[in-house]
Amino acid sequence: xxxxxxxxxxxxxxxxxxxxxxxxxxxxxxxxxxxxxxxxxxxxxxxxxxxxxxxxxxxxxxxxxxxxxxxxxxxxxxxxxxxxxxxxxxxxxxxxxxxxxxxxxxxxxxxxxxxxxxxxxxxxxxxxxxxxxxxx
Numbered sequence: 001x002x003x004x005x006x007x008x009x010x011x012x013x014x015x016x017x018x019x020x021x022x023x024x025x026x027x028x029x030x031x032x033x034x035x036x037x038x039x040x041x042x043x044x045x046x047x048x049x050x051x052x053x054x055x056x057x058x059x060x061x062x063x064x065x066x067x068x069x070x071x072x073x074x075x076x077x078x079x080x081x082x083x084x085x086x087x088x089x090x091x092x093x094x095x096x097x098x099x100x101x102x103x104x105x106x107x108x109x110x111x112x113x114x115x116x117x118x119x120x121x122x123x124x125x126x127x128x129x130x131x132x133x134x135x136x
Contacts, residue, residue: 026095030111031069034092034118034133038066038078041134049126058131067133075100100131 042059058077059067064085065078074087091099096107098120105120120131 026112027092030095030107031071031092033111033115034069035071036115037135038068039133040066040136042067042131044129044131047128047130103129105129105131 040060041057043055043057045053045055047053058064063080065080067075067077069075069090072087073089073091075090076087077085079085088101089099090101093099095111098105098107100120103122105122108119108121109117111118115135117132117134119133120129122129
């Protein structure tokens with residue numbers, strides 16, 4: 001009976017939350033997930049209609065070991081010489097939109113339901129940019 005009452009209390013509490021509160025909870029949860037641990041494979045692919053895709057390995061090569069998202073809303077890349085890159089600003093807006101290095105992207109997965117990878121996508125006319133982040 002206690003469990004049922006507790007479940008009912010939680011359900012009523014969540015139902016009474018405003019949309020802004022729920023968005024904040026989703027954003028905070030997503031931020032915590034991307035800030036946990038390191039991202040070892042980060043690949044940026046740019047596709048332009050009628051041309052071959054161009055992929056750039058941002059992290060995962062001999063020069064760049066991993067990327068960390070920090071609570072100061074900057075991401076940093078640990079280089080092989082143990083120095084940090086310049087800060088890369090990021091900002092999550094809800095669970096599905098992320099500004100990364102000054103550009104707005106749509107998040108393809110639900111970050112809350114996955115912790116191993118996420119993908120950013122931006123379509124700008126004939127150009128599509130995809131950035132994939134993966135943990136090992």
